Amino acid sequence: MLQTFFKTTLRTLWKNKTYSAMNIFGLAIGIACAGLIFLWVEDEVNYDMVNTKKDRVYLVRENQQYEAGIFTHSSTPGLLAPAIQADIPGIINTCRKSEGNTSYLFSIGDKTMYAEGCFAEPSLFSIFTIPFVQGSATTAFTQLYSIVITEKTAKKFFGNTPDVLGKTVRMDNQQDYVVTGVVKDFPANTSMQFEWVVPFEIYFQRSPWLHRWGNNSLSTYVELGEHASVASVNKQLSGYLKKKDPESITQLFLFGLKNWHLYDQFENGKPTGGGRVTYIRLFSAIAWIILLIACINFMNLATARSEKRAREVGVRKVMGAGKGWLVLQFIGEALFMTLLASFVAVLLISLLLPAFNTLVQKQLIAGFDNPLHVGSLVLITVICGLVAGSYPALYLSSFNPVFVLKGLKTKNSSVAFIRKGLVIVQFSISIILIISTVIVYQQIQHVKTRDLGFDKAHLLELQIQGEMGKNFSVFKQDLLATGAVENVAISDHTTIDGGNNTSGFTWEGKPANNKVLVSTRGVSPEFLPTSGMQLVEGRNLALSDTARGHLNVMVTESLTKLMGKGSAIGKSLHYEGDTTQAVIVGVVKDYVYGNMYGKSDPVLFTALPLRYASVMYIRMKAQTDPANALAQIAAVMKKDNSVYPFQYRFVDDRFNQKFLAEMLVSKLSRIFAALAILISCLGLFGLAAYTAERRTKEIGIRKVLGASVGSITGLLSTDFIKPVLISALIAYPLAWWGMNQWLQAYPYRITISWWVFLFAGAGAMFIALVTISFQSIKAALANPVKSLRTE
Amino acid sequence: MIELQKIYKWHNNGNNRVFLLKDINLTVEEGAFISIMGPSGSGKSTLLNIIGMLDGPSEGSYRFLGQDVFNIKEKQRSQLYKENIGFVFQAYHLIDELTVYENIETPLLYQNIKSAERQAIVADMLDRFQIVGKKDLFPAQLSGGQQQLVGIARALVAKPKLLLADEPTGNLNSKQGEEIMQLFKQINEEDGVTIIQVTHSEKNAAYGKRIIELLDGRIEKK
Structure with missing residues (x-):
């Protein structure tokens, strides 16, 4: 059978x-x-599912209550981890880790290279599943200046040397570290990624701010006992910071590992x-x-x-x-x-x-x-x-x-009905996909071409290495001397990302319980001309503005609006617990940072002491060939900062990277829309062939009666135009609703324009007609004598 | 074997009731060979389809081998049909995608007969109709007469008691037609298969032992 x-x-x-x-x-x-x-x-x-303790590992996160709403983030105080482990039953282990990864220069013999990594407590190796290939979790951090690296890093540092335990690497051209462990490379789909990790103790000792309850600047991981209840731990965590710091507006809560990536x-x-x-x-x-x-x-x-x-x-x-x-x-x-x-x-x-x-x-x-x-x-x-x-x-x-x-x-008219219905479903989907594709693309372009408040083109971003901060004037002078550079500035934060922020500022007339989150940026006086930000009122900062006793600052326009009517110049701000007054000497136009789709918080600029610089910005002359300019900048860096290999990023590249997820959606939706249409057309092609065949006799008779090829092609094509029109009518409201929902997630967004719909409908119609016409014309051209005889 | 009583068949065309069959009463004994004649539209094929259980009457009763055909369950009727009735068509209606062998084998598949047994039966059939040499050909490779031969072999392969033929020679030339009629006669006489055929040709009708004339849906009394 x-x-x-x-x-x-x-x-x-x-x-x-x-x-x-x-x-x-x-x-x-x-x-x-x-x-x-x-x-x-x-x-x-x-x-993250490789972690065997995935059900019990949590990240401590904070909810902070501000005037504008609750701000959720995952930076925590340096004192938190040991305190909660001692105070809250159910928490059996904690780990403090520096946030994200930092790139440092490593020297191995006379070889130097950058590698990204972090500072973490040894409990990292037991909370997360990080198998050791050489050395062991228990002995890895017994010495202060130890370093654990991944297999890939081992290869990068030492080539094919099989046993690297006990070898020494110099970090940031300052301190030697001894390799005490090599761990397996991380799978690409885990949140925990580093090339190296060194003991947290080192970071803790050199960061005085970590010893205060009011500062949030590291990640705290928590492992719960097998039978511990998250709800009860959360209950105790919620008001925990208030006990330590009565001023606190923060509620802590646990965020489970399984939700980190997707939710x-x-x-x-x-x-x-x-x-x-x-x-x-x-x-x-x-x-x-x-x-x-x-x-x-x-x-x-x-x-x-x-x-x-x-x-x-x-x-x-x-x-x-x-x-x-x-x-x-x-x-x-x-x-x-x-x-x-x-x-x-x-x-x-x-x-x-x-x-x-x-x-x-x-x-x-x-x-x-x-x-x-x-x-x-x-x-x-x-x-x-x-x-x-x-x-x-x-x-x-x-x-x-x-x-x-x-x-x-x-x-069987019901079959014809169902068949048309199926075609309508296919084309409705295709039209929805076309509309979505266009709108997603428009939205991304809209944001990409938005006025950021600074000029991201021809702007180079360098991480401060070695003496670049302290000897800034030398670097600046040499860079300007190349003729390819327009200006150079330093800052303590990158311009397009988020960074330090605080709700600690008060000013005259500010309601007492009104918490406003303000970002603070330390910049050199060259920063405004280098970044291309605009001074709206007052004057730019000078290095002397940071002197103790009389601090002068610049703020963005949105902060001045909060501070009441009239010019903000001359008004002063207070920082909590600090007696110093900061006097506003300049107002800068608002600029976009952090979330490119959103409205960014106000910013306060202070003149930056050179030693705190972490980023250098170089504005290249627009008319100079970028490759040439880069070569000249590289030469200066090699001369003035010989130990550290030249590393740079273009700010507009960094800007584009902020759209990776959206770009992916855009690209994929384009591809899938095309495929959906292609498949639909295959079906339509077959249907048209069938219709033409079914109506061979009719076509033959019409031709004998004198119908032209054109009129017959038209006759056969109209059959398919109606379903496509109906598809458009079905697709329009659905697409509008869907895209409107999608756009709601972006505060800075386009308004949906009607021509997109018209375009999608016309596009689908055109594609359908082209598909059908092949069959229709073939049928219309056929010799009627032949078709009538075979019938 | 067949008892038709007061069979009516009509369909409604607007307000008019168009009768295809009117008051058909017919008894057919086992072993009979009947030719149904009549002009186009007289209801010959409709009657044959009702006898063959492919179509139901609008009114009347039909007993086949003692069973009330239209008052038993679908499944039983289907069983009754499968085991006892074979059909031969004017246009042969062989399945183009199947070889001669497979065409003949198909009815046996629907009766869940084991593979080995099927092979034996089909081989027997091919032998009997002298088409062994053609068993791997497709219908399109055969002449009309050969196709009809295969059609008949297929109708008989499940050893039906009743063979129904709707103008079996209609598409054939007279020589081929005569051969098919000889075959029918032989099947009727030697195997005792009851045959009812619809035909236009007086000559072919004469092969039957009994001739029924239909006119406007009624059996003409002679």
Whole structure:
């Protein structure tokens, strides 16, 4: 039975090569797309899951109550970890770690290179799953100046030397560290990433601010006992800081490891349940939608071809086949087709994976030997086969043999209706995708071209290394002497990222309980001209403005608005517990930092003591060739800062990097929209071919009666214009609603314009017409004598 | 074997009721060979389809081998049909994608007969109709007469008691037609298969032991 079945199916496929190829190819594209998306989803969902204590590890986060709302972040005081471990039952271990990773210069013999890493307590190795290849977790940090590196770093530092324990590296050209451990490289999908880690104690000793309760500047990780309740720990944590510091406006809470990557979005101090998971849901939905479109194709083509198979159904019924048999046969055929399609899809996935990896910046592996992957593929294949095969099977098997064997046309208007309905579904989806693609692109462009309040072009950002801060005047002089540099400035923070902020400022007339978050930036006097920020009122800062006793500052416009009417120049600010008054001498136009889509908090600029500088900005002359300018700057750096290899970033590159997630969405939505349209067109092409064939006789008669090729082409095409028009009407409100929702997440956003909708509708119509016209013209050109004779 | 009583068949065309069959009463004994004749539109095929259980009457009763065909369950009727009735068509209606062998084998598949047994039955059939040499050909590679031969072999492969033929020679030339009629006669006489055929040709009708004339849906009394 099975054998006969396969034979018949293969022969049917072979006999209708174009039809089969269209069907299989459409399904294969669908399955391949879904496969790639699900690989990405799998990687995202497994983020951080290598940690064996994933259910018990938490990050301590803070909710701070301000006038503008609750600000949620994860910087904590240096004294917090040991205190809560002692005070709160349930917390069995804690780890303090410097925030993020810092890049330092390492010297190994006469080799130097930069590497990124952090300062952490030894408990890091037990809280997180970090297997040691050399050395051990228990002995790693027994000495103060020890360093633990990853296998990759070991290779980077020492080449192929097998045993690197006990070797010495010099960090930042100052202190020697002894390698006490080598750990396995981290998988790409973990939050914990570093090239090296050294004891937290070193950082703690040299950072006086970490010894105060009021300062938040490091990450605190917590491990709970097996039976500890998060709720009860959270209850005790919530008001904990208030006990230590009555002034505190902060509530602490635990944020579970399993939520770090996907659910990292907070609103008013509560997790929104959103975050990266939104993208996962979005793309999973797209994967299923593309599969659905491919299945719809299959159904459409299968029912369109039904007349050809009607006779077979009739004959089989007369020979005793029950409906069940026939349903089985047709679903079997559909399954067989999807099976072939999934083979093609496997091929497509293998071919496309490298490109897809570059696109999503991951190292995904197809892993066709992974039972989960194979299982999913089989599952997708079976689901597609069942979905695609179900309707044609039920439809075909319900034919009345008496009718079909008499050669009567199956005039079934409900089928035509369903078929048109399916086309409408496909094109609605395609139009929605076109609209979304355009709007996502517009929004990104909108933000990218927004006036940031400073000029990001031709601006170079250098991390301060060695003597660059202290000897700033020498560097400045040498850089300006090259002729390629317009200006040079230093700052304690990068311009486009967030940084230090405080709610500790008060001023005359400010309500007592009104907390306003203000960012503070220390800059050299050259900063305004170098960054291209505009002074609105007053004067720029001078180095002398930072002298104790009389501190002069600049603020951004939004802060002056909060301080009441009239010019802000001459008004003074107070910092909590500090008797010094800061007098405003200049007002700077607001600029955008941190979240590029949002409205940034006010900023207060102080003149920066040179030794606190951490970033140098170099404005290159716009007319100089950048490569040439870079070479000259590199030469100066080599001369003045010989120990440290020259490293730089362009601010506009950094700016572009802020859009990685959105750019990815944009690129993927473009690709998937194109594919959805392609698959839909395959289906439309088949339907048009079928319609033309079905109406051969009519066309022949019309031609004999004198109809022109043009009028017949028009006649055949109008049939398909209506469904596309209806699709547009369905797609418009849905797309508008969806995109409006999406845009709400961005405070700085475009307004949706009507022409996008018009464009999408017209685009879909054009593509549909081109697809159909091929068949229509072919039918219209056919010789009527021939078509009438064959009928 | 067949008892038709007061069979009516109509369909509604707007407000008019168009009768295809009117008051058909017919009894067919086992082993009979009946030819149904009549002009186009007289209801011949409709009657044959009702006898063949492919179509139901609007009114009337039909007993086949003692069972009330239209008052038993679908499943039982299907079983009754599968085991006892074979159909032959004017346009042969072979499945184009199947070889001669597979076409003949198909009815056996639907009766869940084991593979080995199927092979034996089909081989027997090919042998009997002298088409062994053509068993791997596709219908399109055969002449009309050969196709009809395969059609008949297919109709008989499940050893039905009743063979229904709707103008079996309509698409054939007279020589081929005669051969098919000879075959029918032989099947009827040697195997005892009851045959009911619809035909336009007086000559072919004469092969039957009994001729029924239909006119406007009624059996003409002679």
